[in-house]
Amino acid sequence: MKGCLVLVGLVVAVLVGGGVGADAGSRKATRRRLVPAVFVLGDSTLDVGNNNHLKGEDVPRADKQFYGIDFPGGAKATGRFSNGYNIADFIAKYLGFERSPVAYLVLKSRNYLIPSAMDRGVSFASAGAGILDSTNAGNNIPLSQQVRYMASTKAAMEAAVGAHKASEILADSFFLLGIGSNDLFQSTPKTPADVTALFTVLVSNYTAAVTDLYGMGARKIGMINVGPVGCVPRVRVLNTTGACHDGMNRLAMGLATAIKSAVASQAPKLPGLSYSLADSFAASQATFANPQASGFVSADSACCGRGRLGGEGVCMRNSTLCGNRDAYMFFDWVHSTQRAAELAAQALFHDGPPAQVTAPISFKQLALAGMT
DSSP, rough: OOOOOOOSSHHHHHHHHHHHHHHHHHHHHTTTSSSSOOOEEEEETSSGGGGGGSSTOOOOOOOOOOTTTTTTSOOOOOOOOOSSSSHHHHHHHHHOSSSSSOOOHHHHHHOOOOOOOTTTEEEOOOOOOEEETTTTTTTOOOOHHHHHHHHHHHHHHHHHHHHHHHHHHHSSSSEEOOHHHHHHHHHHHOOOHHHHEEEEHHHHHHHHHHHHHHHHTEEEEEEEOOOOOGSSSHHTTSTTTTTOOOOHHHHHHHHHHHHHHHHHHHHGGTTTTEEEEOOOOHHHHHHHHOGGGTTOOOEEEEEEOSSSGGGGSSSTTTTTEOGGGEEEESSSSSSSSSSHHHHHHHHOOOSSTTOOOEEOOOOOHHTHHHTO
């Protein structure tokens, strides 16, 4: 399976905690930048066009109708696996930017990498990417390569403005990391020992990426942990009742717990690091049990797809398309709608009880860390 879902459980927290009312004005009011730039690493939930520049028939791309049907400035596919904005866009909005930073491969093709890195940031996210290089190998930019691209970007920044200035920018910037679901979609551990071995290598690679980013100067890292991957339409349709796949969700919950524990142990060893980790599972159950409370008519079907639950085919020109995208949690058989992404971003920035789904601090508190 190509694609992933890490934010599906976050949307309920906004409504339970009153986050929508409290933050409704943020889309208009938040234009004062809280950070100098945003650097994004991850998978299809964050990709804003990198995969459109990769070669190969099997590379997952959101470059056709109906992707981008609600994107501002005209219905056009932008490389986002959404009907409009994705969660990276909304997080960037909350940080004071117009939308997500531009894709790395787009910036490279336009010879505009360093101006963007200095003033706005860069997105390295790639659909189908995993924590492991072997995940969908050859058809994406894996996490390890994204980290290397970030290292080369830092080196180019230093060459342009000097090491001191580049370090200042990176230390104050917001690093967004969301990855791991694709590794689970491709994995079939059969025994508890297999699960342990899988988690060990995934957690090791994940924390190594965090350490590498820290070594480059990152001091504010917001992480979106693995969510209930067993609840996407592509998986639900395999069940005769259309229910979530409990086995996949247990696997995802186990990985999320392992990552949370590892990062909590790792952080004290990296002086000056601040982080925020979003727990998709903490808020997922109420959303699926009562989607209407979050304003959704459907929490199990794809808005754009084919067959039962819209989960039997990818979104394309001849797919069935729903009329009201805001009423659906899922736009295609794996990915969230623009509205679900917006609510998820609100949940990440909500910084008070009873519905904070980030720990130890919210994304908002992370952005403001170290400011006087």
